[in-house]
Amino acid sequence: MNCACSGGFATQAIHAGYEAGDHGDAAVPPIYLSAAFDLRDTARGDALSAGEQDGFAYSRVGNPTVAVLEARICALEHGRSAVAFGSGMGAVAAALLTAAEGGGRIIAPTSLYGASIDALRDYFPGFGIDADFVDDINDLRAVEALIGPDTRAIFAESVANPSTQVTDVAGLAEVAHRHGVAVIVDNTVPTPYLFRPLEHGADVVVHSTTKGLCGHGNALGGIVVDGGTFDWGTARFPQFSAPDLAISDERCGAWRSFSGRYGHDAFAARVRAKALHNLGAVQGAMDAYLQLMGIETLAVRVREQVRSATAIAQWLRRQPQVTRLQYTGLLAGEDKENTAALDLRLAQERADGHATQESLVRRYFPHGVGGLLSFTLAGGRDQVRALIDATQLFTYIPNIGDTRSLIVDPARITHREVPGSFHGSAGVGDDVVRLSIGLEDTRDLLDDLEHAFARAYGATMAA
Numbered sequence: 451m452n453c454a455c456s457g458g459f460a461t462q463a464i465h466a467g468y469e470a471g472d473h474g475d476a477a478v479p480p481i482y483l484s485a486a487f488d489l490r491d492t493a494r495g496d497a498l499s500a501g502e503q504d505g506f507a508y509s510r511v512g513n514p515t516v517a518v519l520e521a522r523i524c525a526l527e528h529g530r531s532a533v534a535f536g537s538g539m540g541a542v543a544a545a546l547l548t549a550a551e552g553g554g555r556i557i558a559p560t561s562l563y564g565a566s567i568d569a570l571r572d573y574f575p576g577f578g579i580d581a582d583f584v585d586d587i588n589d590l591r592a593v594e595a596l597i598g599p600d601t602r603a604i605f606a607e608s609v610a611n612p613s614t615q616v617t618d619v620a621g622l623a624e625v626a627h628r629h630g631v632a633v634i635v636d637n638t639v640p641t642p643y644l645f646r647p648l649e650h651g652a653d654v655v656v657h658s659t660t661k662g663l664c665g666h667g668n669a670l671g672g673i674v675v676d677g678g679t680f681d682w683g684t685a686r687f688p689q690f691s692a693p694d695l696a697i698s699d700e701r702c703g704a705w706r707s708f709s710g711r712y713g714h715d716a717f718a719a720r721v722r723a724k725a726l727h728n729l730g731a732v733q734g735a736m737d738a739y740l741q742l743m744g745i746e747t748l749a750v751r752v753r754e755q756v757r758s759a760t761a762i763a764q765w766l767r768r769q770p771q772v773t774r775l776q777y778t779g780l781l782a783g784e785d786k787e788n789t790a791a792l793d794l795r796l797a798q799e800r801a802d803g804h805a806t807q808e809s810l811v812r813r814y815f816p817h818g819v820g821g822l823l824s825f826t827l828a829g830g831r832d833q834v835r836a837l838i839d840a841t842q843l844f845t846y847i848p849n850i851g852d853t854r855s856l857i858v859d860p861a862r863i864t865h866r867e868v869p870g871s872f873h874g875s876a877g878v879g880d881d882v883v884r885l886s887i888g889l890e891d892t893r894d895l896l897d898d899l900e901h902a903f904a905r906a907y908g909a910t911m912a913a
Contacts, residue, residue, distance in 0.1 A: 538658020623651025
C-alpha cells in the first residue's frame with residue numbers, strides 16, 4: 451500500500467492515496483458498487499487469489515473506493531499499511547484477535563470504551579484470549595508487573611472516552627518493547643490531526659472512523675493501521691511464523707508464513723487475509739466514500755471543535771452544580787514549554803513510575819485533546835435525566851465527533867457493559883454527562899446549556 455503523500459496534514463487529508471488517472475480522471479474518488487471484479491484470465495485470477503499480484507477480486511477483502519480510504523488514513527497516521535472494517539469495533543476486534551489468537555493475553559485499562567471492555571472481559575475469553583486489567587494505564591510499574599509469557603499486546607486509548615485521560619504512549623511502548631510485546635492504540639477521540647501514536651512508539655493504531663474522521667454521523671467504519679516496525683516473527687507470536695494455507699500453494703508444496711512472506715507488513719496482511727476475510731466485517735464502498743468526504747475537512751472541523759469545547763469546559767468549571775469536570779485539554783495552559791524541557795520532565799516522572807496528565811497534555815497535545823468532555827452533576831441520576839431532557843440544541847445520540855453537538859449519559863448508554871467496579875477509573879457513573887462538541891456557534895451551545903441547567907435545578911446559572 452502506498453501511504454505516502456507530500457504536503458501538510460490538510461493537504462494529505464484531501465489528496466493522499468488517490469491518483470485521478472487510475473480512476474478515469476475523476477476528481478473525486480468514485481464509488482465502486484461492485485461485489486466482485488473481472489479476473490480477466492486464469493493466470494491473473496490465480497495470482498490475485500494467492501496474493502502475488504495487486505488488484506481487486508472480491509469486495510470482501512478489497513475494493514477500490516475502500517483502498518483510497520485505507521491509504522488516506524494510513525498517510526495521516528504516518529503508518530505503513532491499513533485495513534478498513536465496517537465498524538470501529540470490527541477494527542478493534544480484528545487487531546486484538548490477530549495479536550492474541552491462539553491463547554494470548556492483552557493488558558488494558560479499565561477506562562476503555564464500553565464495548566471494548568465487554569469484548570476483552572466477557573467475550574474473548576470464550577475463544578481462549580484473556581485480559582489483564584489495570585486501573586491506571588500510566589502506572590508503568592503496574593503495567594510491567596502484568597507482563598507474562600503469554601502477553602501479546604498492551605491496548606489503550608490515546609484519549610479515554612469519556613474521562614479524556616491521556617495515555618503515556620511513549621512510556622508504554624518503552625516498557626512493552628523491552629519484553630517484546632506490541633502496543634495497540636485506539637486513536638478515535640483526538641484523530642491523527644491532534645495526535646499520531648505511531649510517532650511515539652505505538653505499533654498499531656485503530657479507529658472508529660464513524661466518529662471524528664467521518665465527522666458527519668452518516669457512515670459506519672473502522673480501520674487498523676500498521677506502523678510496520680514491530681517484529682511479529684518472534685516466538686511470542688507463533689501464528690505469524692507458522693505455515694498458513696491462505697498464503698501458500700499446497701499443490702506445489704510451497705508453504706509460507708505471514709512473517710516470512712510479508713516481513714514488516716505481516717500484521718496488516720494477516721488482519722486482511724484472516725480477520726477481514728473470515729469474519730467479514732467489511733467496509734462498504736458508499737460508507738468509504740462518505741468518510742473520504744468527511745476527512746477532507748478534518749483539520750478545520752477539529753480546530754473549531756477544540757476551540758468551542760475549551761470555552762464550554764471553562765464555563766462548566768464555574769457552575770456550582772458541576773462537582774467534577776473531565777477535560778484534560780484545559781491542562782495545556784497558556785505558557786508553552788520547549789520540547790526538550792517537556793521530555794526531561796516526562797523522563798523524570800516515568801522514572802518515578804507515573805507521568806502526570808499535565809506533562810502528557812503539554813508534550814503530546816499542544817493543539818488540544820479533542821471535542822469530547824464530561825462532567826459530574828450534583829444530585830445524581832435525576833438531575834442528569836432532567837438536564838439531558840431539557841437540552842434543545844444538543845442531540846441525545848451515542849456518538850462523538852459529529853458536526854452536531856451531542857449529549858449522552860454514558861453509564862446508561864455507551865458504557866452500559868462496564869462493571870461498577872470499573873466506573874471510577876473509567877470516569878462514568880449515573881451522575882455523569884458526556885458532551886461531544888460540534889460546529890454550532892459556541893454562544894448558542896452555552897445558551898442551550900444555561901437553559902438546561904436552569905430547568906434541571908431551577909436556579910440562575912453562574913456567568
